[in-house]
Amino acid sequence: MFKIFRQICLIILLASTPLMAKQVALRTEFNEILWATAQNIHHYYIDKVSPDTLMSAGVRGMFRALDDHSDYTLDLGAPFPPQADSRIYNAQLKRNFTLFQRIARAIDDSALYTVRADTLVRFGIAGMLDALDPYSVFMEKRNLDNFNIHTKGHYGGLGFRIQQVYPDSAIAVWALLHENTPAARAGIKSGDLIVAIDDSTTKHMDVGDAADLMRGEPDTPVTLTLKRAGTPDVFKKVIIRKKVQMQSVSYQTLFPDSTGYIKLTGFQLKKSSKEVRQALLELKDQGMQRLIFDLRGNGGGYLQEAVKIADLFLPKDRVVVYTAGRAFQDTAWYKTEEDALIGDAPMIVLVDRGSASASEIVSGAIQDWDRGLILGMPTVGKGSVQQTISIADKAELKLTMAAYFTPSGRSIDKRMRKDSTLVGNLDKVYRTQTLGRIVHGGGGITPDIHMEGRESTSLYNQLxxxxxxxxxxxxxxxxxxxxxxxxxxxxxxxxxxxxxxxxxxxxxxxxxxxxxxxxxxxxxxxxxxxxxxxxxxxxxxxxxxxxxxxxxxxxxxxxxxxxxxxxxxxxxxxxxxxxxxxxxxxxxxxxxxxxxLTDPQAYEKWFLEAEIGLREKQSTEDRP
Known part of the structure; x- marks a missing residue:
């Protein structure tokens, strides 16, 4: 039994023979990674988190790295006073993490199975993050790469989506991103099976591992061994990696009734708003009279891009969104800076349960200014803003630092933190800025017109x-x-x-x-x-x-x-x-x-609804 004072008691089931400790590595990991993470949570997280809460969560996380028989008890004495000033908070945080490090040393010295120092620290960080919201995450190599690809819209690689498929247990070329990727130019076809990457077989290979092997610095080669339907033998192709540009606007068209359609899949920095602007200009030149802007399945991205895209549809100097958080002294207001490119054309924004974050900022601004209608299903309800913080040049902490609010003042956040004022209130009434229609916060963006998409069935899902x-x-x-x-x-x-x-x-x-x-x-x-x-x-x-x-x-x-x-x-x-x-x-x-959109009376009647979502609410209540 180990006793660590300030009324902390730790019990671990240990082997009789201690293993050699790697104290230097553990101390380095603690100081450079875990302590830095804890300090950033203290300084910047949207809600104040007590040192005791972080301590308890971190220890709980660390013990997940051990075998099922190791256990502990932790008594932190009297609760830490929530109103304590910053000086007291910092001192308590430091004391707690000194004790935290001693617990880790005890595990490192005496646990039955050797656990790497970095593993202990990563599990400890995961435990601390469990005490926060689901959007605060610690990112290292693979997760960081995927995050950067999603937010920046480019990477060094080949340019196709992959999926592991059975019964072949191979990596499939699921779809080519577009016709101008390195893979497409090299003759790779959608539906090909990748049976080896360089000298590594893909049998039972994880999709993430396969992606890591195929990504790399532009102008470097990678050899794929492929199996193609209708071709009896496997064959090899050497492909030169290039900088692959992902398209934010995946599809645009003008229908015969002069309705324009734009499908946006992300909000990449300095990219998505330019693509949407270009698509709008092209559709205008073709004679577009009305617009459908599709944000279904769009999980968001950079807030700045959401503001720039809303700027294309709203008059100059209109509030798009504002943010507030504990780490910031002032509320940050984001307004349109230019006259609308498409200011008068009737407009419908499509959303669903996959529309989040920046998608909700755009659709919320369109709805709050009565600029257009929202059609589809309630959105995710991610009413918070994350920023990334570098941790010792080894990783990044994506931390929720602020809540955002639509122009009417509502938060659409679904997390419902009871101890926070920065959460949407389902009962509070807000009004749209132009017509004064009633709209509610919390629970995501409520569509003006509720409509489910295609229904998946059991047979379809099995197929x-x-x-x-x-x-x-x-x-x-x-x-x-x-x-x-x-x-x-x-x-x-x-x-x-x-x-x-x-x-x-x-x-x-x-x-x-x-x-x-x-x-x-x-x-x-x-x-x-x-x-x-x-x-x-x-x-x-x-x-x-x-x-x-x-x-x-x-x-x-x-x-x-x-x-x-x-x-x-x-x-x-x-x-x-x-x-x-x-x-x-x-x-x-x-x-x-x-x-x-093609029926002006049908379009205008939805703006006469006194309360957005009321019709769907009433029909739901009437169901048996």
Missing amino acids: RGWRTRDPKFFHFSRQQPAWYPDITPAFRADRKTLGKFRKFVQQKNFDYISEAEAHLEKLEEIAQKDDYKKIEKTVNKLKKDIDKIEEQHWKDNRELILWKLTYDLLEKSNGLKAAYAYDATVDPVLNRARSI
């Missing part, structure tokens, strides 16, 4: 490999050169395509298990332990009935499956842009937006 990573749609569509060698963008899957697909999945031993069949299997399992003979006939009859039900499911899902087959076959043969173009013509949410 796309949900949980199994054996996506039948992918495996079928990668055979496209053999079955459909001359697919044009006008291709549409039909009854014959569906027939081929069903035959294909049957040959691949696909077994659709409906919810009813899953329950029956459980019943059989239980009955086998009892007198199964008595119910065997009933079970067999139920099996036949379920077979009929499952066949009906294929019929019920016909349109959904045909849509997916068309999309995937077009993507494999003609690229993502062709698939996007097709989807834009059949997307039910997008088509609803078009029908509203």
Whole structure:
């Protein structure tokens, strides 16, 4: 037993023979990494976190690095006073982390299994972050690389999306980003299977490891060993890595009814707003009279880019968003700086449960200024702002430092921290800035017009490999050169395509298990332990009935499956842009937006609603 005073008691189940400690490494990791992280949380985190809370959370995290039999108790005595001044807080924080380091040394000296110093510290940091909000994270090599790619919009690599697929247990080229990537120029095709990267086999390789091997400095080579449908032998390609530019605007078009459409996938710094501006100018030149701006699935990015994009639609000197946090003395106001590029054209913004952060800032500003309508589903509700802090040149801490508020003053944050005033209040009434419509905070952005997207079904999810990573749609569509060698963008899957697909999945031993069949299997399992003979006939009859039900499911899902087959076959043969173009013509949410925009009375009537979201709320309450 180790006793560490200030009323701290630690109990660890230890081996009889202590292992050699690496005290220098541990001290370095503690001072440079963990202590620096704790100090930054103290100085900059949006809410004040007591030293005792950080201490307890860190120790709890550290013990997760040990075996299941190691345990501890921690008594920190009287609670730390929440109103203590900064001097007292700093002193207590330092004392706690001196004790924290002694606990780590005890583990390092005496634990049954050797645990690296950096592992102990990383687990300790993870524990501390568990006491914060879900958007505060500690990022090292891989996570930091992925974060930078997402926010900056470029990287050194080949230019395609990858996915691990079974039964091959290989890394699949899921889709080429666009036609001008190094991979596309080298002749890589969507649907190829990567069986080796340089000298490393991809069998059972993690997607992250595969991405790390293929990314690298521009103008350096990488060798891929590939397997292609219709080609009997594997073959190799040497590809030169280049700087790959990711497109923020993944698709734009002008429909025959003069409705413009822009799909935005991210908010990359000094990039996304330029792409949106360019897309708007091109659509204006083509005769655009109204606009659909699609932010579905857009998880956000840089706040500054959100402000610049809102600037394209709002008059000059309008508030887009403002932020406030404990670490900042003044509230920061972000306003439009230029006259709107598209200021009068009717506009609908599409959102869903994947729209977050910067997407919510843009849609919130559009809604609060009554500039356009929001259509779709309630958004994520990420009403906070993160900034990155370098930690000893080894990692970065992405820390929530402020809450943001839409022009009407509402926070749309869903976290509902009870001890914080910087959280949306679901009951408080806010009003839009121009028409005075009632709108509520908390719970994300509530759409003016609520509409669900395509509904996923159990059959559809099983066919796309949900949980199994054996996506039948992918495996079928990668055979496209053999079955459909001359697919044009006008291709549409039909009854014959569906027939081929069903035959294909049957040959691949696909077994659709409906919810009813899953329950029956459980019943059989239980009955086998009892007198199964008595119910065997009933079970067999139920099996036949379920077979009929499952066949009906294929019929019920016909349109959904045909849509997916068309999309995937077009993507494999003609690229993502062709698939996007097709989807834009059949997307039910997008088509609803078009029908509203092209009917001025239908568009204007939604602005007469006294309370945004009230109609959906009432219809929900009326449901049995």
